[in-house]
Amino acid sequence: MSAAAEVYVPKLGALTALTGTPTHYCAGCEHGTLTRLIAKAIDELEIRERTVMVSSVGCSVLAHEYLNVDAVQAPHGRAPAVMAGIKRVRPDLLTFAVQGDGDAASIGLLELLYAANRGEPITVFLVNNAIYGMTGGQMAPTTPIGMVTTTSPSGRDATSTGPPIDATRLVAGFERPAYVKRVFLPIAPTPIPRVYNARGALEGAASVRHAFEVQERGGFAFVEFVSTCSVNWKLGILDAKRYAADVLRPLFPPGVYRDRFGVEGR
Amino acid sequence: MTLERPSGPDRFRVVVDAERCKGCELCVVVCPPRNLRLTRAFNRGGYHPVEFSFHGERGDCTGCGLCYWVCPDFAIAEVGARRP
Amino acid sequence: MTDDRAFLKGNEALAYGALRTGLNAYFAYPITPSSEIPETLAAEFDRRSYPAFRTFLQAASELEAISMVIGAAATGAKAMTATSGPGFSLKQEGLSYAAGMELPMLIVDVNRAGPGLGNLGPEQSDYFQATRGGGHGGYPTIVLAPASVPEMAAFPALGFDLAFEYRTPVTVLADAFLGQLKEDLVLPDVAAPVYAPEWAATGARGATRHVLSSLHLELADQSRHSHHLREKRDRIAAREPRAEEFETDDAEVVFVAYGICARLARRAIRLLRARSVRAGLFRPITLAPFPADRLRRLVAAGRSKLLVVELNAGQMVDDVRLAAAGGADVRSVGEMGGLLPGSGDLVRAAEAMLR
Numbered sequence: 001m002s003a004a005a006e007v008y009v010p011k012l013g014a015l016t017a018l019t020g021t022p023t024h025y026c027a028g029c030e031h032g033t034l035t036r037l038i039a040k041a042i043d044e045l046e047i048r049e050r051t052v053m054v055s056s057v058g059c060s061v062l063a064h065e066y067l068n069v070d071a072v073q074a075p076h077g078r079a080p081a082v083m084a085g086i087k088r089v090r091p092d093l094l095t096f097a098v099q100g101d102g103d104a105a106s107i108g109l110l111e112l113l114y115a116a117n118r119g120e121p122i123t124v125f126l127v128n129n130a131i132y133g134m135t136g137g138q139m140a141p142t143t144p145i146g147m148v149t150t151t152s153p154s155g156r157d158a159t160s161t162g163p164p165i166d167a168t169r170l171v172a173g174f175e176r177p178a179y180v181k182r183v184f185l186p187i188a189p190t191p192i193p194r195v196y197n198a199r200g201a202l203e204g205a206a207s208v209r210h211a212f213e214v215q216e217r218g219g220f221a222f223v224e225f226v227s228t229c230s231v232n233w234k235l236g237i238l239d240a241k242r243y244a245a246d247v248l249r250p251l252f253p254p255g256v257y258r259d260r261f262g263v264e265g266r
Numbered sequence: 267m268t269l270e271r272p273s274g275p276d277r278f279r280v281v282v283d284a285e286r287c288k289g290c291e292l293c294v295v296v297c298p299p300r301n302l303r304l305t306r307a308f309n310r311g312g313y314h315p316v317e318f319s320f321h322g323e324r325g326d327c328t329g330c331g332l333c334y335w336v337c338p339d340f341a342i343a344e345v346g347a348r349r350p
Numbered sequence: 351m352t353d354d355r356a357f358l359k360g361n362e363a364l365a366y367g368a369l370r371t372g373l374n375a376y377f378a379y380p381i382t383p384s385s386e387i388p389e390t391l392a393a394e395f396d397r398r399s400y401p402a403f404r405t406f407l408q409a410a411s412e413l414e415a416i417s418m419v420i421g422a423a424a425t426g427a428k429a430m431t432a433t434s435g436p437g438f439s440l441k442q443e444g445l446s447y448a449a450g451m452e453l454p455m456l457i458v459d460v461n462r463a464g465p466g467l468g469n470l471g472p473e474q475s476d477y478f479q480a481t482r483g484g485g486h487g488g489y490p491t492i493v494l495a496p497a498s499v500p501e502m503a504a505f506p507a508l509g510f511d512l513a514f515e516y517r518t519p520v521t522v523l524a525d526a527f528l529g530q531l532k533e534d535l536v537l538p539d540v541a542a543p544v545y546a547p548e549w550a551a552t553g554a555r556g557a558t559r560h561v562l563s564s565l566h567l568e569l570a571d572q573s574r575h576s577h578h579l580r581e582k583r584d585r586i587a588a589r590e591p592r593a594e595e596f597e598t599d600d601a602e603v604v605f606v607a608y609g610i611c612a613r614l615a616r617r618a619i620r621l622l623r624a625r626s627v628r629a630g631l632f633r634p635i636t637l638a639p640f641p642a643d644r645l646r647r648l649v650a651a652g653r654s655k656l657l658v659v660e661l662n663a664g665q666m667v668d669d670v671r672l673a674a675a676g677g678a679d680v681r682s683v684g685e686m687g688g689l690l691p692g693s694g695d696l697v698r699a700a701e702a703m704l705r
Contacts, residue, residue, distance in 0.1 A: 008279055008346030012334040025338060027313070028290030032338025050553040054421070055563060064561050070551040072424040073563040075447045078417035081409070085421020085429070086551075088405040089375050093425070093553060111417065114410040187296050187336055198296040201335040237290050 017042035019068045028237035030185045030227035031059050031127055033201055035066050041209040051094045052086055054079045058100035059133045077108020080115035083122040094215055096123035102132045105141040105167040116220055119176025123211045123221045126167055129229040130248060137232030141165040144247055168224045172257035178219025180258035183207050184249050185225040186241045210263040217261055226252050277348050278329030280318040286341035287315035293333035293342060299325035302333060354537050360502040360528040361386035363535055364458060367503035369394055370540045371510055374427040375405040377418040379437060382470045383526040384460035387432040412437040416444030423453040424562050426550030428510055432458035438476055445519050446485025450564025454513035456506060458522045460529040463688040471688015472526035472610060475662040480523045481638040490583035492520045493637040495608040499533035507538060514545050516586055523637060527610040586639050593641035594633045598653060601630030603700045606670050607659040608634045615659055618696035629700055642673035649677045655703045659696060660684040
């Protein structure tokens with residue numbers, strides 16, 4: 001490696017904000033992708049030594065094993081409240097949480113919406129894969145109508161459970177949030193077979209950075225990452241990406257829903 | 267990081283940490299010149315890891331870094347540019 | 351308020367006691383009969399009269415409030431919240447996580463009548479929930495039981511000291527009577543011990559990270575952690591039981607009572623002694639750890655008739671029986687629903703034990 005290493009200069013490489021611990025995420029999962037996007041932003045903004053992440057409950061429960069920052073565990077759904085507690089006594093720190101759709105849009109919806117309404121200077125990353133992943137594929141608040149899960153074996157039926165919850169629109173419905181964005185994170189199919197684009201990851205990288213910058217300026221930042229869960233959707237990895245593009249992207253339209261500080265496009 | 271324009275053969279390369287790879291193929295299908303492909307070997311996790319070649323089905327590595335950004339397992343350890 | 355002499359409700363006194371011990375953060379959710387605590391703190395926060403008191407915030411729910419306490423406590427701040435029965439049930443979620451993460455914090459339960467909504471009168475029916483730990487999983491509990499307005503003011507300091515020493519939540523278990531009772535008191539000195547715990551999550555320094563998590567997926571890791579918590583519980587049980595005795599030296603019958611019931615018992619003791627019945631009082635100050643050894647010594651010294659007075663159907667009486675270990679006649683008397691037993695009830699029950 002040594003000879004080659006001298007010949008090549010890294011453009012992209014190791015990150016201080018990653019511990020190096022291999023992840024428990026399933027193959028092809030956007031949780032892993034997002035983990036590196038967060039680490040990259042933390043490195044670029046040089047905020048690692050004053051960042052406290054709040055671990056939520058769900059597939060992201062072990063994110064503190066991978067991100068090389070201080071961490072506090074929140075009860076299921078309460079990550080925004082724990083972050084508010086941190087920021088209220090230590091406004092000099094940065095805090096963020098990676099929440100799943102069950103954590104943020106079901107059991108923790110109150111904590112999310114009240115933090116948004118108060119405009120807490122915190123950063124919430126929501127990984128919306130439309131299912132309870134960690135517990136093995138139960139119906140989530142964001143599960144599309146008709147999707148078969150272990151607790152909606154005939155497909156989600158709106159007459160019984162209501163339609164999917166759109167957390168981004170709910171958050172954007174409040175006055176105080178400064179940055180609300182939805183990113184379609186998976187690689188996306190193109191008209192050419194077996195050719196996918198990586199626009200979501202690139203856009204996600206910028207959005208993560210923006211979300212931290214907005215917090216630094218005292219604003220509430222929320223980014224939803226529409227994602228996949230091939231294992232619990234019982235689809236192949238690339239089939240899951242296509243399903244996400246066909247079904248979830250229209251249901252949860254990507255876009256900038258709020259940008260009070262004008263961080264987009266800078 | 268700003269670099270002078272790399273030159274010569276094999277201007278860019280991707281370093282794969284094969285032991286971290288879970289063989290999900292995301293890098294394979296986003297790589298425009300197809301410089302990454304699944305191998306038939308097994309790593310310790312029981313996955314077929316990807317390997318990098320300078321010359322893909324559709325051309326040479328351009329150092330675009332898409333593989334790095336999409337990889338969920340930090341198995342694309344580095345994207346490097348040859349010193350001029 | 352900065353004068354040291356005052357005439358306050360128990361809830362107000364507790365709020366000032368917390369401020370004077372350097373409280374940093376209070377996260378509120380209103381519930382009768384504890385709401386004077388957040389009301390007093392909100393007023394003082396607006397006056398900015400206590401520089402250490404950086405945060406007062408009313409949360410949207412008890413669950414949100416206790417989770418905010420977790421966040422503040424994780425940075426090493428002195429953080430607290432207060433509630434009553436129904437709210438105390440909701441606090442249990444956060445208390446379990448906090449105990450698992452070993453976070454110091456102060457929780458006040460101004461016990462009202464229950465179960466369910468019950469009413470706003472005093473009961474001591476949250477005894478089991480507080481002392482056993484009403485959250486899931488096993489964890490150490492420290493529960494302090496004030497019996498006067500001066501103690502309502504003094505116990506936040508004791509509570510925070512214990513919470514930080516053992517890195518675990520501490521509960522002050524009062525009742526509606528103590529919360530609403532007004533008494534003269536001298537407020538505790540303003541002391542602001544600065545805690546800067548090395549475990550606090552305030553940012554990684556180089557390679558040193560602070561990860562506060564109650565998740566231990568490897569069975570051996572959880573086992574190690576659970577044994578550590580058990581060892582902590584045993585250490586607390588060995589070092590921290592507190593109790594007070596009143597006229598027990600010659601007592602033929604000893605009341606065992608805490609909080610407002612200890613005061614009722616004192617009145618009954620005076621009446622009984624006037625009737626030549628030698629009565630005394632054993633008053634646990636810490637309900638957890640229960641002062642079992644001290645009670646056992648009392649029984650061994652011949653105090654073999656114990657009359658437990660509680661505002662519930664009989665909860666602490668179990669701990670008294672365990673401590674007495676069959677060496678004493680243990681009986682129970684009390685009231686519920688927000689009513690207090692009358693002195694006559696206690697006198698008659700004591701005399702019945704001697705017959």
